[in-house]
Each structure stands twice: as C-alpha cells, then as structure tokens.
Amino acid sequence: MNDMTDGYMTADGRKIGGVVMELKNITLKFGGVTAISDISFDIREGEIRAIIGPNGAGKSSMLNVISGFYIPTEGEVWYRGARRPQMRPYKVAQMGIARTFQNIALFDGMSVLDNIMTGRLTKMKKGLFAQAGWWFTGAAKEEDEHRAKVEKIIDFLEIQNIRKTPVGRLPYGLKKRVELARALAAEPSILLLDEPMAGMNVEEKEDMCRFILDVNDEFGTTTVLIEHDMGVVMDLSDRVVVMDYGRKIGDGPPDEVRNNQDVIDAYLGVAHD
Numbered sequence: 001m002n003d004m005t006d007g008y009m010t011a012d013g014r015k016i017g018g019v020v021m022e023l024k025n026i027t028l029k030f031g032g033v034t035a036i037s038d039i040s041f042d043i044r045e046g047e048i049r050a051i052i053g054p055n056g057a058g059k060s061s062m063l064n065v066i067s068g069f070y071i072p073t074e075g076e077v078w079y080r081g082a083r084r085p086q087m088r089p090y091k092v093a094q095m096g097i098a099r100t101f102q103n104i105a106l107f108d109g110m111s112v113l114d115n116i117m118t119g120r121l122t123k124m125k126k127g128l129f130a131q132a133g134w135w136f137t138g139a140a141k142e143e144d145e146h147r148a149k150v151e152k153i154i155d156f157l158e159i160q161n162i163r164k165t166p167v168g169r170l171p172y173g174l175k176k177r178v179e180l181a182r183a184l185a186a187e188p189s190i191l192l193l194d195e196p197m198a199g200m201n202v203e204e205k206e207d208m209c210r211f212i213l214d215v216n217d218e219f220g221t222t223t224v225l226i227e228h229d230m231g232v233v234m235d236l237s238d239r240v241v242v243m244d245y246g247r248k249i250g251d252g253p254p255d256e257v258r259n260n261q262d263v264i265d266a267y268l269g270v271a272h273d
C-alpha cells in the first residue's frame with residue numbers, strides 16, 4: 001500500500017493509482033503557534049482522502065499548504081514526482097489543484113452559469129486583447145469550448161433548472177453544489193473540499209455525498225476533503241489522516257482509523273500529557 005508506483009483496488013472495485021502528492025515532514029508556524037508539526041502523508045490518484053480532527057487540529061492549515069496558499073515553515077511538497085517549488089496560489093491552480101471553501105466564496109449577484117464559468121479562468125488561453133477582437137482572434141471558438149465543458153458539469157450535478165438564477169437567491173445546499181461545480185470546471189487533478197457538508201441538513205448531506213462519489217467515479221477526480229461529520233467521512237473516504245494539536249495521530253482506511261486508540265481519545269477529549 002505504501003509503494004510509490006502501484007495502486008490498489010478498493011472493496012467496491014475502484015482502482016486507486018500511484019502517489020500524486022507527497023507531504024513530507026510538514027511544519028507550519030504562525031509566530032509562536034505551531035499549527036502543523038512534522039506531518040507526512042501521501043495522496044494517491046483517484047482516491048478520496050479525508051483529513052479529520054478536533055477543532056484547531058490544523059486541518060485547514062494543511063489544506064492551505066496543499067493548495068499553495070501557505071508555504072510550510074519546514075518540509076516539502078512533492079507533486080507528480082517532483083518537488084514543488086514555492087509558487088503563488090494561482091500557479092498551483094494552473095497545475096490542476098482546485099478547491100471549495102469552508103465559508104462559501106461565490107459571487108452572489110452573478111448567475112450560477114457565470115459563477116461556474118469563473119472556474120474556467122485558469123484554462124483560458126485568450127487574454128483581454130483577444131476578447132476585444134472576439135470573433136477574429138478565435139476567442140469565440142474558445143468560449144464555446146469552455147461553455148460546453150461547463151454545461152456538462154451543470155448536467156452532471158443536476159443544476160440545469162437554476163443555471164440563470166443569481167447565486168445569492170439559492171438555498172445553502174445548492175450554493176455548496178455550485179461551488180463544487182465551479183471547482184470541477186477547472187478540471188482539477190486534485191480537488192480540495194473544505195467541509196463540503198458543513199451546515200447542511202441530512203438530505204442535503206446525502207445529496208452532496210452522492211455527488212462527491214459520482215464525480216470521483218465519472219471523472220476519476222482525486223479528492224481531499226476536510227469534514228467534521230464522522231459518519232460521512234467513514235462512508236466516503238478510502239483513507240483518512242487524523243490530526244490532533246497539529247500532529248498526525250492516525251492514517252489509514254476508515255476501519256483502521258476508527259479503532260485507533262489515539263483517535264478515540266482525541267475525539268473523546270482525553271487530556272494530553
């Protein structure tokens with residue numbers, strides 16, 4: 001399972017590939033606060049990888065390291081076999097890493113369709129000058145291609161009936177689905193989901209779970225998610241990293257992690273030495 005090249009088969013028959021990203025001995029400090037302390041783990045092609053842990057464990061900080069938003073104080077991020085140099089988050093996005101946010105970050109006044117189109121920005125080759133000469137420069141053809149990709153995602157996530165609706169008018173669960181659609185529009189090779197089910201009712205959670213699994217199945221999207229709802233995590237994930245006080249206390253398939261005494265203690269709030 002830890003071999004760098006081989007994959008493995010899941011119990012439900014999905015093929016998980018080789019390692020796409022490796023986090024090696026990551027430490028992240030904010031002044032005197034150590035948010036992440038010497039954590040290593042890997043992410044494999046096509047898997048659903050969860051990061052869980054109590055409040056303040058360092059999960060969001062870790063997602064921000066993966067997305068390139070934070071540069072670790074120590075340690076290395078390896079992506080597709082090469083050490084990733086320090087780079088701005090939009091460069092990381094261009095490398096194929098897209099994300100959703102804990103607090104929804106959409107443009108309320110814009111339609112669902114236009115919000116999802118913004119997810120294509122990293123894919124757009126024609127710049128502003130080309131847009132000015134829209135037809136002659138081939139920008140029109142490019143725009144058609146982007147729209148076709150976006151329409152496919154809209155169909156897939158079953159949001160055709162709200163494509164013209166301003167996002168600000170949508171209920172919470174649908175906004176989260178639009179955010180997922182926008183991230184998918186970037187055709188990510190790694191999709192990062194920061195608490196995709198937070199604040200949802202049971203029905204909305206079931207829908208979101210189904211969509212995450214369907215996206216993984218249909219597009220083979222490697223997915224890393226942070227989630228508080230343990231039931232959801234255990235149902236969805238292939239492998240789970242457990243963090244507590246900035247340290248890694250567990251890493252493995254859900255059943256293994258569920259029976260790990262350190263994990264049980266962390267969730268029951270057992271005091272540290």
Ligand SMILES: Nc1ncnc2c1ncn2[C@@H]1O[C@H](COP(=O)(O)OP(=O)(O)OP(=O)(O)O)[C@@H](O)[C@H]1O
Binds near residue numbers: 060
């Ligand atoms: N920008 C920052 N500046 C200073 N300290 C920070 C910053 N971001 C996070 N921290 C601290 O780092 C630690 C880990 O925070 P982080 O938000 O990563 O945890 P978390 O597991 O995502 O928590 P939650 O589940 O509550 O969202 C906390 O002690 C937090 O206060």
